[in-house]
Amino acid sequence: EARALERRFVTARPLFREATVVHAVSGVDLAVEEGETFAIVGESGCGKSTLARVLTRLIPASGGSVRYAGRDLGGLKPAQIRALRREVQFIFQDPFSSLNPRMTVGALIEEPLRIHRIGTGPERRARVAQLLERVGLPAQAAGRYPHEFSGGQRQRIGIARALASGPKVVVGDEPVSALDVSIQAQVVNLLADLKREFGLTLVIIAHDLAVIRHMADRVAVMYLGQIVELAPAADLFEVPRHPYTEALVSAIPLPDPGARRARARVAGELPDPTAPPAGCRFHPRCPYAIGRCRTDAPQLSPRDAGGRQVACHRAEELALAGLGSVAAAR
């Protein structure tokens, strides 16, 4: 659970002798429920990876709070952060750089068991063999090195390593975006199966809505460090309420290559995150922007009866008219 979460980075620009403060995450409130698959989506550079790292205490927050199982993670000492790692694990985006190339696959998967002093040597090796089999790799893989495997296989190794300590929560930062499209679905399905089997709570970060469409229970859409919409996945895909969500949803490729539909792509580039636009941060790219959007920042609404929240001045009006029909009327 995160309240008013902030994460700022200060980047020094020696040429200008000035420091720039980047608000990568700005005033984020969300609560992930036990046992759900919660997705955080948005374009690259919108603060999703930073949010995931702050939520799991890989990096500290600069403001606000993160609570896990009733405890505030802000005040944890290094030993307590290590203990937290046993329960909250991370799968990294890049399976090429996140695995130490000098360690065998067996040692990589065993490492969390050693760190948390789980089991005897033979027990740990049996567990490694079990995990390899569960993620679809042969037991002999344990004696080989990461570079001997393909991207998809390496991500399976990363998943086995994340599961080794028996975590309750697994956070995946774009776990399939570095993989070939043909391999992505296999790894997504594996994650969904493991989630059910181990009763995990899964937090998946993605820039591609198609990846999380069939696995997420709820989705938070981020734009420039803020949540602009949070909703049950089925409702969000069916009827997006925020204009940015609408653009993301309509950019999902259709399964049938012959099918046609109007595509509302997000026009323009993501603005410089060091100087987000005033008012609604999305206004320079929003087809529905009105005068007020340039000056007043919309707040994320309280949860409605359907569990939906949206940060848009025109959300009600646009929902009543239907986003598409308003666009057509313009």
Ligand code: SF4
């Ligand atoms: Fe668009 Fe205005 Fe809504 Fe922002 S507040 S998403 S600019 S209509």
Ligand code: MG
């Ligand atoms: Mg990222």
